[in-house]
Amino acid sequence: MNGKKTVQEAFNETAYRIAGNGNRDVQVLKEALAAVENSTASDIYGTGEVIEDFQTKMANILGKETAVFFPSGTMAQQIALRIWCDEKEVKKVAYHPLCHLEIHEQDGLKELHHIEPILLADKNRLITLEDVANLKEDIACLLLELPQREIGGQLPEYTELEAISAHCRARGIKLHLDGARLFEILPYYGKSAAEISALFDSVYISFYKGIGGIAGAILAGSEDFTKQSKIWKRRHGGDLISLYPYIISSDYYYQQREGNMQQYYEGAKELAAWVNQCHDVTTLPAQPVSNMFHMHFQMSKEQIQPILSAVYEATGIGLSAGIRATGEHASYCEISIGDKYADIPKEKLKEFFLLLDKLMSESSAE
Amino acid sequence: MNGKKTVQEAFNETAYRIAGNGNRDVQVLKEALAAVENSTASDIYGTGEVIEDFQTKMANILGKETAVFFPSGTMAQQIALRIWCDEKEVKKVAYHPLCHLEIHEQDGLKELHHIEPILLADKNRLITLEDVANLKEDIACLLLELPQREIGGQLPEYTELEAISAHCRARGIKLHLDGARLFEILPYYGKSAAEISALFDSVYISFYKGIGGIAGAILAGSEDFTKQSKIWKRRHGGDLISLYPYIISSDYYYQQREGNMQQYYEGAKELAAWVNQCHDVTTLPAQPVSNMFHMHFQMSKEQIQPILSAVYEATGIGLSAGIRATGEHASYCEISIGDKYADIPKEKLKEFFLLLDKLMSESSAE
Numbered sequence: 001m002n003g004k005k006t007v008q009e010a011f012n013e014t015a016y017r018i019a020g021n022g023n024r025d026v027q028v029l030k031e032a033l034a035a036v037e038n039s040t041a042s043d044i045y046g047t048g049e050v051i052e053d054f055q056t057k058m059a060n061i062l063g064k065e066t067a068v069f070f071p072s073g074t075m076a077q078q079i080a081l082r083i084w085c086d087e088k089e090v091k092k093v094a095y096h097p098l099c100h101l102e103i104h105e106q107d108g109l110k111e112l113h114h115i116e117p118i119l120l121a122d123k124n125r126l127i128t129l130e131d132v133a134n135l136k137e138d139i140a141c142l143l144l145e146l147p148q149r150e151i152g153g154q155l156p157e158y159t160e161l162e163a164i165s166a167h168c169r170a171r172g173i174k175l176h177l178d179g180a181r182l183f184e185i186l187p188y189y190g191k192s193a194a195e196i197s198a199l200f201d202s203v204y205i206s207f208y209k210g211i212g213g214i215a216g217a218i219l220a221g222s223e224d225f226t227k228q229s230k231i232w233k234r235r236h237g238g239d240l241i242s243l244y245p246y247i248i249s250s251d252y253y254y255q256q257r258e259g260n261m262q263q264y265y266e267g268a269k270e271l272a273a274w275v276n277q278c279h280d281v282t283t284l285p286a287q288p289v290s291n292m293f294h295m296h297f298q299m300s301k302e303q304i305q306p307i308l309s310a311v312y313e314a315t316g317i318g319l320s321a322g323i324r325a326t327g328e329h330a331s332y333c334e335i336s337i338g339d340k341y342a343d344i345p346k347e348k349l350k351e352f353f354l355l356l357d358k359l360m361s362e363s364s365a366e
Numbered sequence: 367m368n369g370k371k372t373v374q375e376a377f378n379e380t381a382y383r384i385a386g387n388g389n390r391d392v393q394v395l396k397e398a399l400a401a402v403e404n405s406t407a408s409d410i411y412g413t414g415e416v417i418e419d420f421q422t423k424m425a426n427i428l429g430k431e432t433a434v435f436f437p438s439g440t441m442a443q444q445i446a447l448r449i450w451c452d453e454k455e456v457k458k459v460a461y462h463p464l465c466h467l468e469i470h471e472q473d474g475l476k477e478l479h480h481i482e483p484i485l486l487a488d489k490n491r492l493i494t495l496e497d498v499a500n501l502k503e504d505i506a507c508l509l510l511e512l513p514q515r516e517i518g519g520q521l522p523e524y525t526e527l528e529a530i531s532a533h534c535r536a537r538g539i540k541l542h543l544d545g546a547r548l549f550e551i552l553p554y555y556g557k558s559a560a561e562i563s564a565l566f567d568s569v570y571i572s573f574y575k576g577i578g579g580i581a582g583a584i585l586a587g588s589e590d591f592t593k594q595s596k597i598w599k600r601r602h603g604g605d606l607i608s609l610y611p612y613i614i615s616s617d618y619y620y621q622q623r624e625g626n627m628q629q630y631y632e633g634a635k636e637l638a639a640w641v642n643q644c645h646d647v648t649t650l651p652a653q654p655v656s657n658m659f660h661m662h663f664q665m666s667k668e669q670i671q672p673i674l675s676a677v678y679e680a681t682g683i684g685l686s687a688g689i690r691a692t693g694e695h696a697s698y699c700e701i702s703i704g705d706k707y708a709d710i711p712k713e714k715l716k717e718f719f720l721l722l723d724k725l726m727s728e729s730s731a732e
Contacts, residue, residue, distance in 0.1 A: 023405075026402050027405065040392040041390065070603070072603040106598075108600065234472045235472045236440075237444065237471075238437070248392070
């Protein structure tokens with residue numbers, strides 16, 4: 001390996017991509033718009049066919065009374081928790097220590113809504129019924145993220161989920177689903193989106209994860225809940241005169257990919273098996289339960305990067321450019337399977353992992 | 367007149383439109399995207415060429431150190447006021463009683479930021495230096511909207527504006543510009559956007575008013591100010607993975623229309639002169655100072671609507687479908703001149719106003 005190229009540069013030049021649905025470029029939007037008549041009218045501040053039809057469609061898919069389209073999940077979820085807190089007049093919620101609201105939103109929930117989160121479970125494992133049952137303080141809402149992204153996309157057993165839901169209902173605790181990747185977990189659970197959503201009082205889903213849209217989110221729940229959410233959406237500055245660029249693309253890519261989730265899931269399991277045969281690297285979870293997993297390297301970011309660059313250059317296959325350090329001799333990357341995985345000939349993939357294993361073995365022997 | 371069609375129906379069927387830049391349909395976005403390469407990379411959470419280049423361009427046009435692209439003005443302006451309040455540790459601002467934040471945002475400023483606004487001036491007139499000088503309470507920021515949209519788009523004399531700016535600087539009061547229609551007022555003042563912005567500490571501009579884009583806003587100010595605004599943008603849920611549908615269209619229509627503002631302004635003055643020759647209707651302001659004005663009818667909404675429908679049907683020219691009641695015998699509509707005005711043959715326009723005048727005279731004689 002020449003080691004001159006950064007992992008990002010080597011990745012950018014690869015012809016094949018193991019993860020994802022392709023580059024996030026303007027063509028993605030153009031393709032979605034090409035399927036729509038030029039004369040299609042814009043939504044206007046949350047009204048109009050283009051937004052109302054999609055909201056109705058998503059409410060039906062999620063088995064909820066109503067749904068509201070939001071520009072982002074950050075906005076949708078803060079608002080969901082705020083509504084439940086206001087209703088109960090309790091400014092406390094509970095969620096996982098690695099919840100999106102806790103680590104990726106600049107503390108919007110605290111700074112804008114003055115809601116205090118209680119962090120449940122250890123950050124390296126899932127929230128259990130026991131964690132919820134042991135809660136000492138009264139909370140308005142429990143947020144569950146399925147799958148738990150920051151620990152590789154893990155899922156509780158479905159019976160555990162049902163038990164948590166029943167417990168929350170019995171105690172007057174609202175249950176909110178961070179379902180950014182809800183469609184991606186349906187094959188593992190063997191359930192419909194509506195069946196899973198029925199365990200929750202409010203549900204958020206995203207359109208740019210497995211669905212591969214541009215941006216945008218849906219928040220679904222009872223009519224009273226979504227009515228309030230529209231008021232907060234305006235307060236947050238999310239009630240745009242036109243959200244149709246996101247709505248049209250969300251609908252287009254939902255139609256295109258919602259039927260592929262089983263394929264992505266099978267791809268993730270196959271890929272994880274390859275990974276786990278390599279030296280000094282394991283997947284989390286050991287066997288994926290959705291289209292995603294994390295690859296944990298038993299070497300530093302600085303050590304693994306040139307190895308990956310060399311493998312990308314030699315094979316023309318890109319795995320990830322986003323390697324994150326987790327310790328002196330530990331690093332990881334996140335892999336989410338989409339359309340691109342199926343494009344790679346199995347022989348080439350075998351070549352990729354043989355070389356990766358070889359270079360990692362050599363590196364750890366040095 | 368048959369009076370069977372509603373004013374909206376009659377308006378929708380007209381071939382000519384007096385106001386605006388045409389229908390808000392998907393073609394508007396398709397046209398803007400057609401000017402961009404398919405391989406153009408998306409912005410990613412506020413980074414990347416497509417967003418950074420546009421922010422730099424707008425900072426230069428506004429003569430500010432830096433600028434940040436926001437999905438909406440609602441979000442941008444609340445955040446601007448919040449930053450100034452936090453800096454001074456005073457949770458009070460002042461603005462006009464018909465300020466956008468006061469009447470169109472579901473009290474987001476109060477509910478999310480707990481900022482108390484002091485309403486300056488009577489709602490029917492502009493804020494004056496005297497109003498500001500007479501303020502008894504300490505405020506962190508004064509927001510001025512130029513032009514003052516809800517009273518027909520009125521403007522203070524430029525010397526008054528300079529005096530208010532000097533006063534605020536001397537008293538340690540930050541001055542924020544609601545410049546949703548900033549480009550539209552440049553011909554009247556005979557100033558550049560940077561010259562006007564120089565009087566203010568922070569400036570917001572919109573891309574879907576005179577510019578005719580899809581949605582989106584710029585907030586400009588010092589580097590420290592915009593750095594803080596990005597943190598709040600994330601908290602509000604506005605730091606989307608992809609804002610490029612709005613950025614590309616904002617840039618495209620800015621390039622297309624920023625040079626037309628003199629033309630729109632002249633059109634508004636010409637049109638207002640026609641209006642003021644009609645029976646029972648006057649414009650506010652009497653002579654426009656931008657591309658906009660309000661038409662005030664001395665008759666009820668119920669009385670004027672069938673008259674307008676009949677004129678639209680007879681002439682094929684649409685003026686407005688949005689008539690709002692202001693009293694038992696008073697109603698108004700807002701007119702903003704854009705590209706469409708120049709398409710109408712003057713003879714047809716004359717016909718329109720002759721018929722409008724005739725029907726209004728007959729109606730008031732009944």
